[in-house]
Amino acid sequence: MSATEFHRPELVCPAGTPAAARAAVDAGADAVYCGLQNATNARNFPGLNFTEEEIAETADYVHGRGAKILLAVNTFPPAGKFDLWRGAIDLAVRRGIDAVIVADIGVAAYASSRYPALRMHLSVQAGASSPEAIRFYCEEFGVKRVVLPRMLTVSEIADIHRQIPCEIEAFVFGNIGMMAEGRCSLTNYATGVSTNMDGICSAAGDVHYDEDAAGNLTVRLGNFVLDRFGCNESAGYPTICKGRYSCSARTEPYYAFEEPVTLNLSALLPDLMRAGVTALKIEGRQRSRAYVKAVVAAFRKAVDDIGAGKEARLADLIALTEGYRETEGAFRSKTWR
């Protein structure tokens, strides 16, 4: 691919803490995305995320190095609790955030009417996967970029690109669930805590690990056993969508939804760029800064190599993957499982 065939995509990187944000920018991120320490974002995990003061400090650091800071306000406010989400949007404006990432139409309406100059991205949690849906958000709320659900092939992305007036951001690395973003209620069913409204999938307080003397690991979420790993088996996240279940129709326990595996689209980067993807997103605000540093540096180099007309050589990231396995998910073909 020649350097003239595409625009240099923005590398959008996760930051669960201020230290991770600095690590991401130092490793070559064009933008970092983060969240507040409450239910307004979809990684509302213990010990993670930012206070207002940390947002301000991080914005200074990021802007000082020519990068951008985005705030994920991408959960759905339950009835009577809208103030928290309104407050998050106000904070973003107060602290000079470059764009907010929203999912709920009420939050989008508030942001666009109160702060027309605030740049808005549509979160993957909105699950907007058709040109009609995306155009609605652009026309009604002035959305400038859509983060596409991970259920589309590259050719479908190219097709959508031709029909929408906004930029496209696509995930290229990290955790994937069932690709029903913003609509998954599995955790809610099992624990009463909502991924989409509380921002917590598989609340750590409901996760239990029991390892027997032989090293076999049983993973439970609330009252449900999600998996039992043999002593030599690699493990995955304790989420229902990655669980392995027994049922009468099967002789062996099986992955009913998705397997413990990590999305890695490094081989498809030139195709994604050709399809019109403006920004490449790395998942993992819940991961360490060691992960952030390694993955961002690897993708920075790959994107720059492609931009220079060279073949991208992506560093081996397999050691960071879930289940020690990678997938291209639906991006190459819908029949990946």
Next chain:
Amino acid sequence: MAHSRPAIVSGARNAPPFLLDIPRRLLSIVPLVVLQPVLDRIATHVARSRPRLFARLGPHTDKRYLIDPVDLPFVLVLIPNSAQPFLKAFPRDGKVEYDAGIAGRFINLLTMIDASLDGDALFFTRDLRVVGDVEAVVALRNALDDCDGSIVDTITGAFGPLSGPAGLALSVVRRMTAGHRPV
């Protein structure tokens, strides 16, 4: 479908075993009565120099964390209370009360708290074990990960007369593992 675990994917996977073993060997020979004053100093020093760490822990600052370096003859109990930090070594064969526990090889635990290794990756490969209150463990992991610089350097600095050899051994291990590890 079962996925078999790779032989080892820890940060120290390819470094010469005798080098990786230096810090562990040093600590193995230190009697607990000598180690304890150093642990007290580490706890006080970290509490003073890293106040944000405790803010991130939220409701978990009074939890008893068991830190189990499985290849050392002792385990540690940490209560990360900024006003009264507690870090104490117990013989491995004794009975220890705890709310939440993390177990792994000493070098993996060390490189993880030093933010050089990813805790999730260690968990996926079963090089890290988590027991008890998972929320408390996640909070501690995230709080430690936000610490700038090297928390391990802070810790080795508190070793008193052993700081020199401990720091030297660690820097050798870091150099040897850096070229080999994926993160």
